[in-house]
Amino acid sequence: MLDRKVSVREVRDLGAGNYLMVLRSPDQARLARPGQFLMVKCCVGVDEEPLLRRPFSVFAIRAHARTGNPIGMEILVKNVGAGTRKLVKIKPGQELYTLGPQGRSFQLPEDAGKKTSVACLVAGGVGIAALYLLARELMARRVSPVLFYGARTARELVLRDYFENLGMETHYATEDGSLGRRGLVTGPLSRFLARSSRNGLRLYACGPWAMMRAVHELALDRNVPCEVSLEARMGCSLGACMGCVVQTSDSSDGAHYIRVCLEGPVMDSRKIDWNCQPL
Amino acid sequence: MAKIPRKKSSEPSMEVSIAGVRFKNPVLTASGTFAYGIEFAHLMDLNSIGGIVVKGISMKPIEGNPPPRIYETASGMLNAIGWQNIGADEFVSKKLPALQQFDTQVVVNVVGFNLEDYLEVTRFLNDFPGIAALELNISCPNVKHGGFHFNKDPRDTYKVTAKTKKASPRIPLWVKLSPNVTDIKAFARACEDAGADAISAINTLVGMSVNVERRRPHLRYVTGGLSGPAVKPIALRMVWEAAREVKIPVVGIGGIACAADALEFLIAGARAIQVGTANFYNPAASQQIAQGLKDYCQSHKINNINDIIGSLQV
Numbered sequence: 001m002l003d004r005k006v007s008v009r010e011v012r013d014l015g016a017g018n019y020l021m022v023l024r025s026p027d028q029a030r031l032a033r034p035g036q037f038l039m040v041k042c043c044v045g046v047d048e049e050p051l052l053r054r055p056f057s058v059f060a061i062r063a064h065a066r067t068g069n070p071i072g073m074e075i076l077v078k079n080v081g082a083g084t085r086k087l088v089k090i091k092p093g094q095e096l097y098t099l100g101p102q103g104r105s106f107q108l109p110e111d112a113g114k115k116t117s118v119a120c121l122v123a124g125g126v127g128i129a130a131l132y133l134l135a136r137e138l139m140a141r142r143v144s145p146v147l148f149y150g151a152r153t154a155r156e157l158v159l160r161d162y163f164e165n166l167g168m169e170t171h172y173a174t175e176d177g178s179l180g181r182r183g184l185v186t187g188p189l190s191r192f193l194a195r196s197s198r199n200g201l202r203l204y205a206c207g208p209w210a211m212m213r214a215v216h217e218l219a220l221d222r223n224v225p226c227e228v229s230l231e232a233r234m235g236c237s238l239g240a241c242m243g244c245v246v247q248t249s250d251s252s253d254g255a256h257y258i259r260v261c262l263e264g265p266v267m268d269s270r271k272i273d274w275n276c277q278p279l
Numbered sequence: 280m281a282k283i284p285r286k287k288s289s290e291p292s293m294e295v296s297i298a299g300v301r302f303k304n305p306v307l308t309a310s311g312t313f314a315y316g317i318e319f320a321h322l323m324d325l326n327s328i329g330g331i332v333v334k335g336i337s338m339k340p341i342e343g344n345p346p347p348r349i350y351e352t353a354s355g356m357l358n359a360i361g362w363q364n365i366g367a368d369e370f371v372s373k374k375l376p377a378l379q380q381f382d383t384q385v386v387v388n389v390v391g392f393n394l395e396d397y398l399e400v401t402r403f404l405n406d407f408p409g410i411a412a413l414e415l416n417i418s419c420p421n422v423k424h425g426g427f428h429f430n431k432d433p434r435d436t437y438k439v440t441a442k443t444k445k446a447s448p449r450i451p452l453w454v455k456l457s458p459n460v461t462d463i464k465a466f467a468r469a470c471e472d473a474g475a476d477a478i479s480a481i482n483t484l485v486g487m488s489v490n491v492e493r494r495r496p497h498l499r500y501v502t503g504g505l506s507g508p509a510v511k512p513i514a515l516r517m518v519w520e521a522a523r524e525v526k527i528p529v530v531g532i533g534g535i536a537c538a539a540d541a542l543e544f545l546i547a548g549a550r551a552i553q554v555g556t557a558n559f560y561n562p563a564a565s566q567q568i569a570q571g572l573k574d575y576c577q578s579h580k581i582n583n584i585n586d587i588i589g590s591l592q593v
Binding site: 001003046050238240241242246 | 311312313314318319321322334342343345346347348349350351353354355356358360363499507508536537556557558559560561562563
């Protein structure tokens with residue numbers, strides 16, 4: 001984890017308030033693991049408001065065209081609040097304080113070898129940002145990732161071209177039926193699971209709490225491993241302030257809390273008390 | 280291994296002394312914002328600051344409050360962490376030795392739900408070397424018992440301070456005061472009368488924020504402690520009042536984010552300062568402030584930082 005002031009290379013409007021930002025930072029790009037995040041200050045001055053940085057998944061790594069070395073990182077920013085409102089107005093050439101990459105990354109299965117293994121990647125809305133690096137790493141280990149991506153409407157199913165360009169099997173779901181199946185993404189997922197062998201099957205999910213809970217329950221039902229990437233309002237992101245906690249499932253002797261920034265953001269779904277949603 | 284710095288004759292002296300303990304400069308980090316220090320070691324030079332005040336320690340581990348525990352507000356933030364900490368045993372075995380590798384003082388903030396809790400953890404810590412002071416946290420607004428409740432009446436503050444002082448023969452005792460009182464001078468006096476070696480002020484101010492879509496508070500605990508630049512004018516006024524009231528040193532806390540902020544507190548009478556919320560968005564803030572104070576002394580031809588402490592002209 002490094003703290004750097006990085007140059008913004010590109011800000012691409014993806015529609016529906018979503019933006020892809022490209023940050024130039026070779027040192028940090030080299031270190032990024034699937035599921036890790038960056039804590040980005042949403043304005044140029046370190047003392048400017050809003051004060052607290054915001055966490056963003058490292059969506060993709062930009063490589064140098066000639067050498068192939070990592071030189072930058074891409075993050076998905078949705079304009080939803082005081083911080084992101086300012087962040088999406090940042091212009092290429094401006095610099096942002098960026099801390100990371102940090103946090104617990106996705107656990108990857110050993111190289112599957114001859115045996116085909118399947119991994120279901122389940123994304124809800126901006127949760128898609130946590131899963132692209134994972135998809136690439138899984139393919140490198142000869143695990144077939146299958147994408148299940150849901151949102152309210154087709155315009156919000158951003159960045160799906162990245163996954164389609166990997167040649168992955170994809171299933172979309174929208175609440176208004178404008179793309180893919182009408183309804184929640186767990187619909188196509190559960191139908192897929194019902195017709196799949198559970199041998200070598202793994203689930204990975206990132207999205208709204210209720211969606212990840214539903215994926216967790218499907219994982220329990222099929223007795224397969226499941227990891228989720230959580231989101232939380234963060235203070236320090238270093239494990240110091242104890243602000244970003246979730247309640248754990250092992251609460252027989254009282255509630256226990258673990259930090260999304262340090263013991264997460266990726267967690268084994270069985271570790272979480274899904275009844276205790278931090279609102 | 281402490282290095283003996285070679286000082287050029289033109290370099291200002293940044294050392295301050297609190298209850299006989301030397302701090303290489305007046306900059307410390309505030310409890311609850313810097314964990315046990317080591318978490319920040321790769322982002323700044325821990326040897327560059329005068330001291331670290333670690334997260335409040337209780338005898339037994341405390342789990343803390345259910346989330347959400349933090350919420351950002353204008354020029355600051357609310358927190359209702361609830362004293363989540365690893366407990367004294369794990370602190371002294373896992374964290375204290377690592378901290379002592381650095382050339383900076385370690386102040387241990389102590390918490391408790393009742394008087395006996397404070398006394399127990401104080402006695403326990405008195406058996407360990409390398410602790411520059413204990414900072415008695417009787418001012419936290421985020422727990423239902425203890426803490427806050429000793430800071431409602433100066434007589435309670437006197438009692439808990441006097442008893443804890445007796446239980447701490449080897450380690451100086453600082454008392455961290457709450458700003459959620461009518462007259463901080465009365466509490467400062469009570470601490471001095473009870474034998475406190477120093478006062479630190481302020482802890483957080485009780486505040487609240489509401490989610491208008493859900494019609495619920497943003498914090499699960501409903502209220503929380505406000506910190507950050509928003510509280511600086513209040514903190515500064517209280518530090519000024521306390522410093523005029525007592526002879527024991529006052530350590531200033533509240534919204535300090537840069538060297539100029541720190542200077543305001545020193546000029547108003549603080550012997551040293553603590554940097555809190557700023558650590559979250561600028562992990563090297565305390566190091567930058569320590570350097571900034573030195574730069575100020577050099578450019579203003581001040582030979583000794585103590586010359587400006589309490590130099591406010593009214």
